[in-house]
Amino acid sequence: MIKTAVIGASGYIGRHLLDKYREQFPQCVGTSYSDRVPHLIPFDIREPDIEFSCDLESTGHEAAVIASAIPNISYCENQPVDAYEVNVAGTLKLLMNLSKTSLRIIFLSTDYVFDGVQGNFDDNHPTNPSTNYGKHKETIERAVTELTDN
Numbered sequence: 001m002i003k004t005a006v007i008g009a010s011g012y013i014g015r016h017l018l019d020k021y022r023e024q025f026p027q028c029v030g031t032s033y034s035d036r037v038p039h040l041i042p043f044d045i046r047e048p049d050i051e052f053s054c055d056l057e058s059t060g061h062e063a064a065v066i067a068s069a070i071p072n073i074s075y076c077e078n079q080p081v082d083a084y085e086v087n088v089a090g091t092l093k094l095l096m097n098l099s100k101t102s103l104r105i106i107f108l109s110t111d112y113v114f115d116g117v118q119g120n121f122d123d124n125h126p127t128n129p130s131t132n133y134g135k136h137k138e139t140i141e142r143a144v145t146e147l148t149d150n
Contacts, residue, residue: 004106005029005061007094008068009040013108017065029056033068043068045090053097063104066091069137071110076132087136092143099148113138 001024009018009030018030031043043052045068056064069087070076076083091107098105112134113127129135 001025002062002104003028003060004063004065005031005056005103006065006067007031007043007045008033008066010034010037011067011069011071014065014067017067027059029059029061031068045094046085048090048094048097050097050100053094053101053103057101057103061103063106064098065106065108066094067108069108069133071133073112073131073133076136080132083132084136087133088139091140092147095140095144095147099150102150104150105144105148107140107144109137109141110134113141 001021003025004021005028006014006018006021008014010032014030018028021028030040032040033042033044036042053064068091070083076087095105095107110133111121112131113129114121114125114134115128115130118125127138127141129138
């Protein structure tokens, strides 16, 4: 296990990941936007600061998990512009900033990138999202490999 920051540590998966990382590295950083929590750093993914990414690197973090998103399907369908700002535009900005560092980038996606007809998807299964949320995640999946090989 390596020292890892968790972007979006107030969500279910992010919170559990941060807890596990902190068992070995108590100084691991976690961020939160909507749920201000004392042990998490306030962070707005829509405006990620390059200095934040560099600070992670300077404090010995070797990776960053991006667990931050608006996963609510109804919200993404009914508020597509606001959801896009977080799920795509902000995440792309963060990826660009992180790609300028030595940090490994771990992006958490969703099975919503698939059409849901077949199930038991593997990494080579073609994507075919039917929801805005799935389309957002698909966009980032494709972009992350273009932005970094780390």
